[in-house]
Amino acid sequence: MKLPIILSLSAVLFVPVGHVNAVDYTSEIRPILNKKCYKCHSGPRAKGKLRMDSTDSFADRIGGNNPVIIPGNPANSLLTIKAGLPRTDGDSMPPPPARARGAEGMTSVELNLVKQWIAEGAKFSANDPDPSPSTSTPTTTDAPAELLSWTNTQGVSLKASLVAVNATHVKLRKEDGSEFVYPLASLNAASQEQAMKLATP
Ligand code: HEC
Structure with a gap:
């Protein structure tokens, strides 16, 4: 199958990802909260008035008067x-x-990743969309790229297809059609190899 791979994608095409190893909220933190906390902390009736599934509501509890995250x-x-x-x-x-x-709590790997994200300033991407409800239909591309498993250096995995790769970053598309850019260096060795293999025609 032919994947739409752009080898020499210039850095300007990438959304800013901060410094190379920064923990990314959308791809790394939100999936953990989704899996372990959304059950009770999403929607208008979220427990403890802590709503994590709405970027605005969650941001209200980060810093400020009544923070759950400093x-x-x-x-x-x-x-x-x-x-x-x-x-x-x-x-x-x-x-x-x-x-x-x-109900399962966070694993120590997940907890450490969340701590690292907080230590780095608990930042959201500038135009981070709310995760749910996801009603937008993904724009169809030339080839329906294969969903692959990607694992980062922290051991957190997700399924996505490869949209583009250059020397430093991959651009991945999740099943819901959302795309994000991720530093190659933050993927584990097998996932880096997978990206490189796909990049070689
Ligand atoms: C089964 C339901 C349930 C799940 C799952 C759950 N919580 Fe809660 N959470 C509650 C309830 C109920 C409260 C309010 C009572 C309390 O503070 O103990 C609460 C309150 C909180 C508060 C305090 C909010 C405040 O301002 O006082 C934090 C922080 C919190 N939860 C974090 C989490 C995190 C992180 C997860 C995921 C690892 C999680 N919760 C998963 C039920 C849940």
């Missing part, structure tokens, strides 16, 4: 404190009764 300070951010408490602690998230019913 940018640059993961050790004092309520969100990572609660997510990091022992699973039997009454203040831990998800709450112990929910865990007893099968």
